[in-house]
Amino acid sequence: MSMPIITTSPNPISMSQAVTDLLESIAMEETALSHILNAEGEKIQKALAWDDISLEQIMEVNSTVMEMVSTVNELEHTLRDKLEFISNNLYYPSRDPQ
Secondary structure (H helix, E strand, O other): OOOOOOOOOOOOOOHHHHHHHHHHHHHHHHHHHHHHHHHHHHHHHHHHHOOOOOHHHHHHHHHHHHHHHHHHHHHHHHHHHHHHHHHHHHOOOOOOOO
């Protein structure tokens, strides 16, 4: 997986573009978190596929996965807060005068 590419413009950007950029950044972070959760699932599957795994080893794998899921959960809350900030403070749809 490659790193996301964020381009910058020498010209000032519009409010609409700023909101779009913020939403894109949230989407990229969500994608990264989904890859992390997928890797944790694969970690569990690999550990359970071992022939001679002990209960202690299973519990250790489970513990590390739980820590990562907890961290991802905290990051999800941060992303939700970002999205709420955007929707409450930055996004004003254009209104055509009637």
